[in-house]
Amino acid sequence: MTTPSTTPGPDEPAPLRPGRKLGPIADNVGSAHRYWLDPTRARYLATGRTLSDLSFRVHLAKSKLSELLRGVGHYPRWEVIHSLAGELGIPGWPLYRLWRQAALDAGKTSDWVDRSSSNAVITDPPGPPLAHGALRAIVIDDYRRYAGAFLPDDARDAAVEDTFAILWLSFDDALASPDTRRYAWEILRATVKARADHRDHRPLLAKAAFETVALHRQTTLEGEMAQLAESLELFAAISRLPDAQLDVIVLRRLCGFSAAKVSDLLGIPLAAVRSDERHAIRFLEDTIELPDTGGTTP
Structure with missing residues (x-):
């Protein structure tokens, strides 16, 4: 994942923003929505840019942009997310996958998803970073074995693909972590648990x-x-x-x-x-x- 030039280095704090601080994600935001919202917010906060600046660039009122980044209000259309991703340097392919799944989980129809994304073509290269692809090739079958203990086949495969999409969006953080394998596994565990049936808050x-x-x-x-x-x-x-x-x-x-x-x-x-x-x-x-x-x- 390419880091935009406006992103501070790992030991450099993000610039201070004027104005009101971005509020937290709303409590009622579901796990599928958080899969793409969390890394999007993290990238925004890392850049040091203001809501006013982004509002002008993505053609969305500052109040609406704040709601989008907090998961408040109507589920956002892909056209808006696509524009925001371009401004923040977020790769489009994994973001779209996670956005689409969250839209369906939120009750949006396939027709709504298609209409929402018809005018926003993803132009960035479809391939992830080489290290991401190498890790995927090594562990994907093992990830499926683990996920299959909790989930039926379709949900198992979706959970594993979501895991690699989330990992792609946050791969800079994965590389900076003490162990990339551990970072990736924790994403898999959380994704599988979110999809599994539960009893007393534990996956079955x-x-x-x-x-x-x-x-x-x-x-x-x-x-x-x-x-x-x-x-x-x-x-x-x-x-x-x-x-x-x-x-x-x-x-x-x-x-x-x-x-x-x-x-x-x-x-x-x-x-x-x-x-x-x-x-x-x-x-x-x-x-x-x-x-x-x-x-x-x-």
């Missing part, structure tokens, strides 16, 4: 119950029903784990990845993976009797 793993090795080993209806009940109990317990332990257990016990692969995928030390797995298993053993799911590699 019900889909994985139908795909365990133990379940497929059963040859009778009674055996299948008994194993399904055990699996559902297990996955309900797993869903109560802290995020780090949940990730490790899903990757180790449901996806079958080695501890070393999990370490590399999450961008955390191997010792942290083993510690999280030990604590998670101890909790699960205290909660239920763990079934045999076929084992994992070391």
